[in-house]
Amino acid sequence: MTITIPPRDTTSDTIATVPGGQSKHARRFGLPIATALVMGNIIGGGIFLLPASVAPFGTVSLVAFAVLTVGAIALALVFGRLAERHPRTGGPYVYAREAFGDFAGFLAAWSYWITAWVSNAALAVAAVGYLDVLLPLHDSKPATIAAALLLQWLPALANLAGTRYVGAVQLVATVMKFVPLLLVAVGGLFFFDARNLGPFEASGTGTVGALSASAAILLFSYLGVESAAVSAGEVRDPQRNVGRATILGTAGAAVIYLLGTLAVFGLVPHDRLSESAAPFSDAVNVMFGGAWGGTAVACMALVSMVGALNGWTLLSAQTPYAAAKDGLFPAVFARKRRGVPTVGVLVTVVLASLLTVYNYTVGSEGVFEILVLVTTFTATVPYLLSTAAQIHYLASGQAHRVNRARLVRDGVLAAVAAGFSLWLVAGSGYAAVYQGVLFLFAGVLVYAWMSARKADAA
Incomplete structure (x- = not known):
C-alpha cells in the first residue's frame, strides 16, 4: 500500500515569509540541529534522575544499562533504514501504516502520542527535583505543582512561536547539558x-x-x-540526514549515559543515592566538598530538562499531525502555524499538566517511576510495529535490490530491536502493562469513530 502525505499546508500562516514561500518562523533542520534534537530528547530529565531511581536494584542496573544501550543502538539503526525509505513526518506511524494498514498506523500514532505527553509529565517531575536544590519546594505541594506546570508551559510557548525557535532552544539546551554530564562522567x-x-x-x-x-x-x-524520524518532514535532505542524526545522536548519548551513571554510583553512597532527588548535584558536591557545585549542576540540569521538554513537545504534535492528514486523527490536529501543529502542542501540554496535577494531588509515592513505567509500555508499541515493518520489508521480497550482506545485517538488527522491545514489555511490570492496555483500548474506540467518519466522507 502506498500512502501520500499531502503537501504542507501554509494557508494558515498569516505571518511574513522568506523567499520560497516558507515562513520566516519555520525553518528546516540540518544535520547538526537534527542530531541535537535526537541527543536533546534522549539526554533530557532521565539521566539526571534515573541513577537514583535504579539504585534500589543494585549495581545490576549498570549491566541493564549496557544491555539497553545495545538494544537502543539496534533500534536507532532500524529507524535510520526506515527513514531512508519513508522520509516523511510521522516516524513509527508512517512505517506501521505503510506496512500493515490504517489500524496498525493508528495504534502506532496513538501509543506514541501517549508516550510523548506522559513523558512530558515525567520530565517536569524530574525537573522539580533539581529546582528544589535552588528554591526549597518540597514543603509546599501547591508550589511544587505550580513549578511543574510552569516547566511544561514555557517549552510549549517556545513551540508555538515556530520551529525556528524550537531548533534554537534545542541547540542551546543540548550544549548546556554537556557541561554537568561531562563533568561527572569524566571528572567523577x-x-x-x-x-x-x-x-x-x-x-x-x-x-x-x-x-x-x-x-x-x-x-x-x-x-x-526516533526523534529525527518523527520530524523527518522538517529535516533537510531527510533520506541522508535522518539516519545519520539518529545514529550519531544515540551513540553520543550512550557514551555519556554509561560513564555518567557509573560515576554517580561510585561517588554517592548507595543508601544515600537511593533517596536522592538530585543525584548529579550530590555527585558534584562529593567531588568538590561543598554545595556550590551541586547548585551549578542543578541550574544546568534544569536547562537540559527544559530543552528536552521543548523537543518532546514538538514530537508529541508531529505524529497526530501526520495521522490527521490521513483522516485517522481529528482534522484539527492537522493545522499548522509557523511550522508547528499548534493544536497538537496545546492538547499535549494540557493533558500532561492534568496528569501531573493528578499524580501530585493523590499523594502517589515515586511519581517519576510510575510515569516512567507507563511510557515504557506505550513506547514499545510503536517500536515493535516499526521493527515489524522492517522485518516485513526484508521478508516480503521488496528488498531484492539490496546486497546479501546488508540484507543479513538489517535482518539481525531488526530481530535484536524486536527482542529488545519485547523484553522491555516483560520488565515494565503488571501495573504498567495494565494501565498501558487501558490507554490502547481507549484508542480503539477513537479509531472506530474516526474510521466511520472517514467511510462516510468517502
Missing part, C-alpha cells in the same frame, strides 16, 4: 570509590528480575531515538 571517575557501589542485587527479586525491572525504568532514558 577520578573520585570514584568502589565502596559506594552497594550490593550487586539489592531488590531481593533475583538477578534476572532486577535486570528486567531496572531496564524497564531505564528505557525512559533512551526514549527519543
Whole structure:
C-alpha cells in the first residue's frame, strides 16, 4: 500500500515569509540541529534522575544499562533504514501504516502520542527535583505543582512561536547539558570509590528480575531515538540526514549515559543515592566538598530538562499531525502555524499538566517511576510495529535490490530491536502493562469513530 502525505499546508500562516514561500518562523533542520534534537530528547530529565531511581536494584542496573544501550543502538539503526525509505513526518506511524494498514498506523500514532505527553509529565517531575536544590519546594505541594506546570508551559510557548525557535532552544539546551554530564562522567571517575557501589542485587527479586525491572525504568532514558524520524518532514535532505542524526545522536548519548551513571554510583553512597532527588548535584558536591557545585549542576540540569521538554513537545504534535492528514486523527490536529501543529502542542501540554496535577494531588509515592513505567509500555508499541515493518520489508521480497550482506545485517538488527522491545514489555511490570492496555483500548474506540467518519466522507 502506498500512502501520500499531502503537501504542507501554509494557508494558515498569516505571518511574513522568506523567499520560497516558507515562513520566516519555520525553518528546516540540518544535520547538526537534527542530531541535537535526537541527543536533546534522549539526554533530557532521565539521566539526571534515573541513577537514583535504579539504585534500589543494585549495581545490576549498570549491566541493564549496557544491555539497553545495545538494544537502543539496534533500534536507532532500524529507524535510520526506515527513514531512508519513508522520509516523511510521522516516524513509527508512517512505517506501521505503510506496512500493515490504517489500524496498525493508528495504534502506532496513538501509543506514541501517549508516550510523548506522559513523558512530558515525567520530565517536569524530574525537573522539580533539581529546582528544589535552588528554591526549597518540597514543603509546599501547591508550589511544587505550580513549578511543574510552569516547566511544561514555557517549552510549549517556545513551540508555538515556530520551529525556528524550537531548533534554537534545542541547540542551546543540548550544549548546556554537556557541561554537568561531562563533568561527572569524566571528572567523577577520578573520585570514584568502589565502596559506594552497594550490593550487586539489592531488590531481593533475583538477578534476572532486577535486570528486567531496572531496564524497564531505564528505557525512559533512551526514549527519543526516533526523534529525527518523527520530524523527518522538517529535516533537510531527510533520506541522508535522518539516519545519520539518529545514529550519531544515540551513540553520543550512550557514551555519556554509561560513564555518567557509573560515576554517580561510585561517588554517592548507595543508601544515600537511593533517596536522592538530585543525584548529579550530590555527585558534584562529593567531588568538590561543598554545595556550590551541586547548585551549578542543578541550574544546568534544569536547562537540559527544559530543552528536552521543548523537543518532546514538538514530537508529541508531529505524529497526530501526520495521522490527521490521513483522516485517522481529528482534522484539527492537522493545522499548522509557523511550522508547528499548534493544536497538537496545546492538547499535549494540557493533558500532561492534568496528569501531573493528578499524580501530585493523590499523594502517589515515586511519581517519576510510575510515569516512567507507563511510557515504557506505550513506547514499545510503536517500536515493535516499526521493527515489524522492517522485518516485513526484508521478508516480503521488496528488498531484492539490496546486497546479501546488508540484507543479513538489517535482518539481525531488526530481530535484536524486536527482542529488545519485547523484553522491555516483560520488565515494565503488571501495573504498567495494565494501565498501558487501558490507554490502547481507549484508542480503539477513537479509531472506530474516526474510521466511520472517514467511510462516510468517502
